[in-house]
Amino acid sequence: MRFFALLSSVCLAALVTLLPHSAASQAPQTVAQTPPMGWNSWNYFADKVDDEGVRAAADQLVASGMKDAGYIYVNIDDTWEGERDATGVLHTNSKFPDMKALADYVHSKGLKIGIYSGPGTKTCGGYAASLGHEEQDAKMYADWGIDYLKYDLCSFIPDVMRKQAPNDEAEQMRIMHAAYVKMGKALEATGRPIVFSLCQYGWDAVWEWAPSLGGNLWRTTGDISPHWDRIYAILEQQAGLEKYAGPGHWNDPDMLEVGNGKLSMDENRAHFSMWAMLAAPLLAGNDLTNMKPEVKSILTNRDVIAIDQDALGKQASRSYSEGEVEVWAKPLAGGGLAVAVFNAGDNRYSTHPFHLDLAKLGLHGAQQGRNLWTGKDVQLAQNMPLEVASHGIILVRIEQPK
Ligand code: GAL
Numbered sequence: 501m502r503f504f505a506l507l508s509s510v511c512l513a514a515l516v517t518l519l520p521h522s523a524a525s526q527a528p529q530t531v532a533q534t535p536p537m538g539w540n541s542w543n544y545f546a547d548k549v550d551d552e553g554v555r556a557a558a559d560q561l562v563a564s565g566m567k568d569a570g571y572i573y574v575n576i577d578d579t580w581e582g583e584r585d586a587t588g589v590l591h592t593n594s595k596f597p598d599m600k601a602l603a604d605y606v607h608s609k610g611l612k613i614g615i616y617s618g619p620g621t622k623t624c625g626g627y628a629a630s631l632g633h634e635e636q637d638a639k640m641y642a643d644w645g646i647d648y649l650k651y652d653l654c655s656f657i658p659d660v661m662r663k664q665a666p667n668d669e670a671e672q673m674r675i676m677h678a679a680y681v682k683m684g685k686a687l688e689a690t691g692r693p694i695v696f697s698l699c700q701y702g703w704d705a706v707w708e709w710a711p712s713l714g715g716n717l718w719r720t721t722g723d724i725s726p727h728w729d730r731i732y733a734i735l736e737q738q739a740g741l742e743k744y745a746g747p748g749h750w751n752d753p754d755m756l757e758v759g760n761g762k763l764s765m766d767e768n769r770a771h772f773s774m775w776a777m778l779a780a781p782l783l784a785g786n787d788l789t790n791m792k793p794e795v796k797s798i799l800t801n802r803d804v805i806a807i808d809q810d811a812l813g814k815q816a817s818r819s820y821s822e823g824e825v826e827v828w829a830k831p832l833a834g835g836g837l838a839v840a841v842f843n844a845g846d847n848r849y850s851t852h853p854f855h856l857d858l859a860k861l862g863l864h865g866a867q868q869g870r871n872l873w874t875g876k877d878v879q880l881a882q883n884m885p886l887e888v889a890s891h892g893i894i895l896v897r898i899e900q901p902k
Pocket of ligand 1: 542577578623624625652654699722723
């Protein structure tokens with residue numbers, strides 16, 4: 501037995517050496533070594549997205565300086581899909597006359613392009629999804645030059661999970677898992693590096709199993725909306741997930757709402773800062789063509805982006821909270837530390853400032869740092885009073901924490 505096992509492993513090794521590289525080993529995906537950055541059509545345009553709008557977004561990423569700041573992916577969300585023909589090929593609808601030409605355009609700007617589908621019969625918007633056509637769709641994406649796929653569970657829940665395993669939730673989860681494995685393999689088989697983004701709202705502790713099937717990011721919650729309460733609720737659900745994030749595989753608390761709805765500038769800054777602290781994908785979700793300068797300056801704050809994109813790839817932990825104020829810390833490459841002091845409350849004033857307890861962050865005595873929103877050097881001292889605006893944040897980078 502042992503002899504045959506040894507012989508077969510020797511033969512296998514010889515075969516692997518003889519085979520051309522691509523056939524011998526599926527090169528591990530090297531995409532998303534830092535959290536993906538870019539833009540996605542859904543949060544602002546939803547079903548209004550079209551070819552022209554995607555080209556405009558690509559143009560604006562370049563013109564606004566966002567591309568230079570790291571925003572690379574131009575992601576088309578739901579509502580691009582048309583009908584499948586008799587051979588199973590899924591065609592685009594009239595809003596997207598030529599997806600290959602659009603991909604070429606986006607690539608010509610030095611950007612990458614993403615698309616959206618799901619494992620069910622229909623997407624969340626009721627458009628054709630990939631059930632039974634996974635390999636065919638993956639190949640088509642690769643032929644178009646797609647670089648990123650967001651794969652959204654949606655109709656797979658009623659169409660397959662609940663139908664095949666009524667009243668058996670554990671079995672439903674196994675079916676869901678298999679559907680993501682299937683698309684992961686289909687993408688891998690194309691040989692094209694394609695970021696694989698799982699969108700199934702955090703079900704069944706997705707962070708525990710998504711990396712093993714090639715998931716580069718996975719939504720941890722239901723949908724975001726441009727309302728402070730929703731953003732805060734999502735943020736609260738990220739504490740404790742930090743150990744699952746790292747180069748190539750990230751928790752995704754959903755796309756950015758910076759610049760959308762009626763968020764105040766403090767709220768936009770806090771949202772952006774905390775997503776950077778979480779090492780979250782930074783996918784802008786606003787109308788780039790009509791972006792206010794103050795929104796642009798938030799989205800292009802390179803010091804904050806550097807926290808998100810830090811090579812160590814650690815997600816922040818919530819060090820402690822006191823009343824409505826939370827203190828989060830994110831270890832950085834080279835031994836640095838980013839510290840966020842965030843006021844979730846509505847009405848704390850200087851009559852009762854927050855006192856920062858550095859000892860709770862494992863820090864000893866005064867720390868030299870830089871406030872990443874003012875750009876000024878600051879010294880943090882034990883118990884120092886800090887006045888943080890309602891829904892505001894103080895974000896400090898300490899190069900040499902003591
Ligand atoms: C939701 C998803 C959103 C968006 C939408 C499109 O399920 O969470 O981010 O993709 O579907 O229909």
